[in-house]
Amino acid sequence: MIKFVNVTKIYQPDRAVGVKNINFQVYPGEFVSIVGQSGTGKSTMIKLIIAEVRPTKGKVIIGDWDITDISESEVPILRRQIGMVFQDFKLLNKKTVFENVAFALEVCGEESKKIEEMVPQVLKIVGLEGKKNRFPTEISGGEQQRVAIARALVHRPKILLADEPTGNLDSINAHEIIMLLEKINEFGTTVVLVTHNREIVNYLKKRVITIDQGVIISDQEGGKYIL
Amino acid sequence: MIFTSSYRALKLGWQNFWRNRWLSLVTVLILILTLFLISLIVTVKVVADKTLDSVKDKVDMSVYFSSTADKTVVTELQARLEEMPEVTQVTYISPDEALTKFKEDNKDNPVVLEAIEALDTNPLGAALVIKSKELSDYPAIIDVLDDPVYQNIIQDKARDFENNQSIIDKLSNITNNINKFGLVLAAVFAVIAILMIFNTIRINIYSYREEIGIMKLVGASNGFVRAPFVIESIIYALIASLICLGLIFTLINTIAPFLNRFFAGYELNIVDYFNQNFLLIFASLVVLSIIMCVLSSLIAVRRYLRV
Numbered sequence: 001m002i003k004f005v006n007v008t009k010i011y012q013p014d015r016a017v018g019v020k021n022i023n024f025q026v027y028p029g030e031f032v033s034i035v036g037q038s039g040t041g042k043s044t045m046i047k048l049i050i051a052e053v054r055p056t057k058g059k060v061i062i063g064d065w066d067i068t069d070i071s072e073s074e075v076p077i078l079r080r081q082i083g084m085v086f087q088d089f090k091l092l093n094k095k096t097v098f099e100n101v102a103f104a105l106e107v108c109g110e111e112s113k114k115i116e117e118m119v120p121q122v123l124k125i126v127g128l129e130g131k132k133n134r135f136p137t138e139i140s141g142g143e144q145q146r147v148a149i150a151r152a153l154v155h156r157p158k159i160l161l162a163d164e165p166t167g168n169l170d171s172i173n174a175h176e177i178i179m180l181l182e183k184i185n186e187f188g189t190t191v192v193l194v195t196h197n198r199e200i201v202n203y204l205k206k207r208v209i210t211i212d213q214g215v216i217i218s219d220q221e222g223g224k225y226i227l
Numbered sequence: 228m229i230f231t232s233s234y235r236a237l238k239l240g241w242q243n244f245w246r247n248r249w250l251s252l253v254t255v256l257i258l259i260l261t262l263f264l265i266s267l268i269v270t271v272k273v274v275a276d277k278t279l280d281s282v283k284d285k286v287d288m289s290v291y292f293s294s295t296a297d298k299t300v301v302t303e304l305q306a307r308l309e310e311m312p313e314v315t316q317v318t319y320i321s322p323d324e325a326l327t328k329f330k331e332d333n334k335d336n337p338v339v340l341e342a343i344e345a346l347d348t349n350p351l352g353a354a355l356v357i358k359s360k361e362l363s364d365y366p367a368i369i370d371v372l373d374d375p376v377y378q379n380i381i382q383d384k385a386r387d388f389e390n391n392q393s394i395i396d397k398l399s400n401i402t403n404n405i406n407k408f409g410l411v412l413a414a415v416f417a418v419i420a421i422l423m424i425f426n427t428i429r430i431n432i433y434s435y436r437e438e439i440g441i442m443k444l445v446g447a448s449n450g451f452v453r454a455p456f457v458i459e460s461i462i463y464a465l466i467a468s469l470i471c472l473g474l475i476f477t478l479i480n481t482i483a484p485f486l487n488r489f490f491a492g493y494e495l496n497i498v499d500y501f502n503q504n505f506l507l508i509f510a511s512l513v514v515l516s517i518i519m520c521v522l523s524s525l526i527a528v529r530r531y532l533r534v
Contacts (some may be wrong), residue, residue, distance in 0.1 A: 104446070
């Protein structure tokens, strides 16, 4: 569960408004799309969820955990419970596909034996079982995003945040990534998808939160892209 | 868990070092240069100190007694001198030894030798060779020798220390200057070196900024991110220290014959000094370079940890 209570984020020193008085709740197992133009506060919402920034006002709660004033040492613990997928994949080019996925487990201090077991399983889910020894530069953009999803899933997070995951992909690859996210959601993971891709939002027919200039202007079940 | 984490930090540190080997090579080279410069200053200081010590050690004072001098009085004087806290050594030279030495010293002068041979008895008396702790102690010894009791038995006092005083003053001056300016120079070099190393390591870590960001986003703690860089720094430090040690020893062995020729007759064995202090030198190099590298990398990593 993700809960925002009257959340405002103002960036210093130029007092730029990230989000203003935002209230919403994402329930376990939901698939929510957050849509809006560039620079309207979507990324701020993601940053608030992973505690990259702290709210200026209001409360952010993840599960039963009020992370509004989370300490620096607790941030890694929070992030291990949230899977993240980015527009630019954020893979380590000097590591192989297997190492990139294993990395997320290594930072949690997982045993090597368990890593050897878990990584192939999750690579199979994203359809990359034959490419574990390739480097990111040796595979396509769609495949790179699958590696990123595998990395986000490998420690079995309850929440998966996908920040414009299809932004760098062609429509076929984009569609495949969205189908993969749907499949992950069917397994029970809460998925929060941040996008400004109209086709994808309209195809999904799931809950859509629309944000404009830092304010939620619509929150609809089975919603459409309205901007 | 601790074992697994340490093993991973070691592995990642080595991987960073190896996969970025050109940058690593540059870092190690700069580190070697730095350590070598600092070592050079220390070496110059050691050579200067050792030279001064050995020159001081060479200085002594000889007292020659007349051939008729009563041996018991000489022995009494020797005992009296040995009791003085300023005196480190008093050597008694018997008239026979004095004669042998005199002959040896004048072996190229047949006229003198013939004259000595022509005498039936040994014309030389006994002698005492006195060494003091400090040059400034000699006047106190002279006071004792000036005691009227000994005036009729002492034939001559060779005030060797007076001849050497000016050399020693000059050397003291040089070592004092080395101590003063060397320290300033070493400090300046150290600051430049630390800046150079800091910059090199910063460039190295700059190339990892994305990786550090990703590590943080997937939930790595700050300690987990830092550990491989600390390991990498220790690898740099160890390699650079070993190579620098090799360079210093090669240098010392190369210049030792020249130094020994220059200071012929003085006890100045710089090679022995370095061999005896091998472990201390190596440990100092390792500790110094580890401190410089680890501090630099911790400071450099810090700015990328804020994700």
